[in-house]
Amino acid sequence: MSTLLQTNIPSLPLIARGKVRDVYAVGDDKLLMIATDRISAFDCVLGSPIPDKGRVLTQLSLFWFEFLKDVVPNHLISAEVSEYPADLHQFRDQLEGRSMLVKRADMVQIECVARGYISGSGWKEYKADGTVCGIQLPAGLKESDQLPEPIFTPAFKAQSGHDENITFEKAAQLAGQDVVTRLRDLTLGIYSKAAAYALTRGIILADTKFEFGFIGDTLTLGDEVLTPDSSRFWPASEYKPGGAQPSFDKQFVRDYLETLTWNKQPPAPSLPADVIEKTSDKYREAYEKITGSKL
Numbered sequence: 001m002s003t004l005l006q007t008n009i010p011s012l013p014l015i016a017r018g019k020v021r022d023v024y025a026v027g028d029d030k031l032l033m034i035a036t037d038r039i040s041a042f043d044c045v046l047g048s049p050i051p052d053k054g055r056v057l058t059q060l061s062l063f064w065f066e067f068l069k070d071v072v073p074n075h076l077i078s079a080e081v082s083e084y085p086a087d088l089h090q091f092r093d094q095l096e097g098r099s100m101l102v103k104r105a106d107m108v109q110i111e112c113v114a115r116g117y118i119s120g121s122g123w124k125e126y127k128a129d130g131t132v133c134g135i136q137l138p139a140g141l142k143e144s145d146q147l148p149e150p151i152f153t154p155a156f157k158a159q160s161g162h163d164e165n166i167t168f169e170k171a172a173q174l175a176g177q178d179v180v181t182r183l184r185d186l187t188l189g190i191y192s193k194a195a196a197y198a199l200t201r202g203i204i205l206a207d208t209k210f211e212f213g214f215i216g217d218t219l220t221l222g223d224e225v226l227t228p229d230s231s232r233f234w235p236a237s238e239y240k241p242g243g244a245q246p247s248f249d250k251q252f253v254r255d256y257l258e259t260l261t262w263n264k265q266p267p268a269p270s271l272p273a274d275v276i277e278k279t280s281d282k283y284r285e286a287y288e289k290i291t292g293s294k295l
Contacts, residue, residue: 002051003037003051004036004098005036005038006022006036007022007034007094008094009022009094011088012025012026012088015031019045020035020038020039020053022034029103031101032084035057035058035098035099036049036054037051037052037053037054039053041250041257042254042257045268046270046271047268050276050283053279053283055097056227056228056283057227057228058099059097060225060287060291061226061227062076064225065221067197068190068193072221073215073218073219073220075102075103075104075213076100076101077101077103079099079101081099103220104215105213105215105220106214106215107211107213107222108175108211109174109175110154110175110180111154111155111210112183112186112209113154113155113207113208113209113210114151114152114188114190115132115147115150115151116191116195116205117204118132118141118143119144119244121165122153122207123143125165132151133153133165133168134168134169142241143244144234144242144243144244144245150188150192150195152168154184156170156174171183179219183212186210186212186219191208194208194226198290199236201290202289203233203286204233204236205226206232207232208230208231209230210223210230228247228248228283228286232245232249233248233249233286235248248283248289252275252278253275253279
């Protein structure tokens with residue numbers, strides 16, 4: 001199965017090459033975002049691509065942009081290569097199914113995290129302090145328990161590249177009280193609508209993160225939305241609080257890497273074929289369960 005580890009669009013300025021996405025400038029007001037098949041773990045990009053991963057991330061984002069269009073504006077212009085500028089059509093093999101032409105936004109430097117269940121970094125903080133991002137939670141919660149109500153837990157991308165959980169008050173200092181209040185309300189509204197839908201598809205949306213920016217005066221949803229890379233999706237039929245849950249993401253990769261004597265610094269090891277295949281299957285399964293369609 002063909003994979004794409006890195007793009008090459010020489011006619012456009014490359015402005016970012018992230019862990020997964022390559023982003024190019026299209027004029028002054030548009031971006032071309034391409035989701036490759038790269039996968040990262042422990043903040044290292046691995047040398048082994050995951051077949052269909054980039055297509056899953058893009059197609060799931062497109063599904064959710066459409067689902068949420070009455071809740072919040074988004075930055076999408078088109079995901080049809082035929083509708084891109086004509087000089088990009090020659091790169092169809094790198095763009096088809098995995099790219100989006102979007103409006104350029106002035107991004108808010110706050111990652112907007114919604115949590116409906118206690119897991120991950122939130123669980124670690126809760127065990128230590130009984131709080132998540134300064135929010136006091138009930139005593140006696142078990143790992144993966146559902147919270148009494150979803151909470152907004154912002155994060156800030158520090159210079160190291162790690163996301164740092166911060167309090168609402170700290171977020172308000174960084175982005176302004178009014179903006180962060182709007183972000184909180186939008187984040188929880190989107191999460192509640194998406195989580196309710198996901199449950200009808202047999203999936204628990206444990207938590208997720210969104211990124212927003214301003215296009216003019218309009219607060220707009222950008223980047224990727226409700227994908228296995230930005231969310232914890234758990235199979236509802238296997239949900240059992242009191243420990244970690246099986247999930248539709250890169251868990252096979254993390255589990256394999258934890259068996260190695262690797263110091264979690266670049267260069268990252270390659271993945272065996274069975275781990276690549278299982279991970280690819282999980283990404284596709286997430287797409288198919290949520291959308292009801294084959295990729």
